[in-house]
Amino acid sequence: VERLRSELGATDLEKQLERLVVENQRLKQELKICKSSEPASNNCPICSHSQNAESLQREVTRWESQARQRERRLVELERDLQEKSQKVETLHRELDQTTRQLQESERSQTEAEHKLSLRIQECEDELHRQATAPPRVKYVTQTVEVQSADSHKVISELQGKNSALQEQVSVQRQLLRELETQLHDSQRTCTQLRTQHLHHSLTKAVGHTEVIHRLSKILVYEGEMERAQGRLEAEMQNLEEEKNRVIEEAFIRAESEMKAVHQNLAGVRMNLLSLQPALRTLTSDYNSLKRQVQEFPFMLDKAIAEAKQEICQVISEVSSTNQELLRKYKREMNLRKKCHNELVRLKGNIRVFCRVRPVSQEEQDSSDAKSMLSFDSDDDSLLYLSNKGKVMTFELDRVFPPKSTQEEVFQEVQSLVTSCIDGFNVCIFAYGQTGSGKTYTMEGVPENPGINQRALQLLFSEVTEKAADWDYTISVSMVEIYNETLRNLLGDNPTEKLDIKMHPDGSGQLYVPGLTKITVESPEDINRVFELGHMNRATACTNLNEHSSRSHALLIITVSGYNSTTATHTQGKLNLVDLAGSERISKSGAEGSRLREAQCINKSLSALGDVINALRSKHAHIPFRNSRLTYLLQDSLSGDSKTLMMVQVSPLSSNMSESVCSLKFAQRVRTVELSSSVSSRKHENSSTSSSPTHDSVEVTQILLLDIIHLCFSWKNIAELKKRYLPSYLECSTVWH
């Protein structure tokens, strides 16, 4: 109230009012003095001009009574004014109280809004937390719903209160406006009365200067009072307007805030409404997940136990299957080896082929060109030779006529080549007189390679095919034997002589200290090795053609394999030998160094013949040491090793006697070997009389299995025929 009073300037106004009252009393006093003074006194300006003192007196009395009445009226009005002022004050107080209440309600509303926004924030946070965290939404939902209802209730109460207060304020305002109107009317009436009083006083005091003077003063005062009243009213009006404006603004602000709060509340409600189904879904999901999580360890344990059991079962099954497979594989390997051995045994460990070279372009026109050799078109193992009117028939394992290609020749020897992968030692010799085509068969020409290069290529492709199970290493050495001297053709110094010694490990194996072994991994490596060997051979002699005719060239290929599945090691050796010319000394008529060369060649060739003889006759002593060649090839000629003698024959009639010698040698070797093989078969048959032995039955079974295998997996009947038909025809008893 004090603040409002000071704002409205009530104290100043009261002071002014007091001052005016005091002034009014003073004026009344003066008027009384004036009235009590001598009517015709010259001192009195009014009375001095008075013509009729009595009439004036009456007039004055009337005016006085009128003045008294008016004063009374004024007093009444003042009282009324005071009452109204008090009412205004009371109204102000009520207004303050209302304002306070309004402020309080605003504050409580603000608090409620704040609480509500906090609650909304909390709800949002909780929702966000629920969305990210494992849902515990059920409780939150309930909490939010309860809180929302309370808030709603509080808001609606506050709204009710607010509207009631607003109604009160408007009623109070209406009342205030009415009171102010009344006050204004009273003041106007008061002013009118004063003006009338003044007018009467002026009229009464005509002629009385003093009275006029006082009246003018009164008028001035009245004017001042009026102006002060006007200012007061204007200020009050301004203050009222200001107050109304402030209230209006506060009301608008409160309304807009209220509206915003309502909107927020509506948004929150909408959110809550839209979130509720999601919350329900989340809650049900959460519950099902919770159940799953609770059940998960048991399920996991169960699954792990089942998986373990299954894995154990599978492992044991796989392991037993593996064992079974391994057993079968080993059995198959043994059977295969047995089969191969049996086949080789049936064919003979020493096989003899004959190849007749074609007549060359230069020899075409000579009388020599008339060939004395003829072939059987139905049997490729027969060769006919017309000599001095007689026809000699030679039967060998295979006869290659001049038109036979390198490929055809290699096809016949490739089974021997591949057997060294299985760990067998193999020797392939090219035997024959000079110029009969030994080097051509073994080495060939660059555009048409011979057995050496084809054998290495075949070995490469075979080991590549078996690479899944086997790890193979192929190494190559090249040696030359000239005049019983051993030379390393792949070493740094080709003139260096090598020696053959017993292995220091006490295994009884022979070895050549300092012999170079080069591991080959590709056909390019083979070409490089051959080039090096040729180069070294050429550097050690003056005429390579002559030198090669008089020396033995050996290509030694070692194939080492390891099977990690069966932990099996194998090592096979393939010796490819291009022997020196076999012509007789008497015919060549050699002397000096040539004679020594020929003697050395003859010595080694006859030593080779002796060794083969001793081997096929199964002598207790095999004379390997009689020559460097047989000594070096000792391990590849003995035991279950395989030997192929390729007898090269010249088609020229001038070479006929040498050809006959070579063919007789070949025939002898083959006949004895075949007879030993046949005799052994005969021995087997005689021992079993009408029924085959267990071994022969097993061999037959093995062969049958192999045939079936070939039929189904290779689908190559030609291969089958080529591989087995001759043997089966040969050993038809066993076969049948």
Ligand SMILES: Nc1ncnc2c1ncn2[C@@H]1O[C@H](COP(=O)(O)OP(=O)(O)OP(=O)(O)O)[C@@H](O)[C@H]1O
């Ligand atoms: N099957 C063949 N087809 C075509 N030409 C051949 C055949 N055999 C040999 N020749 C040719 O005959 C000639 C002599 O052959 P080669 O040099 O191989 O005989 P060789 O027995 O090795 O002689 P040497 O004992 O002197 O070394 C060569 O020119 C060779 O090309």
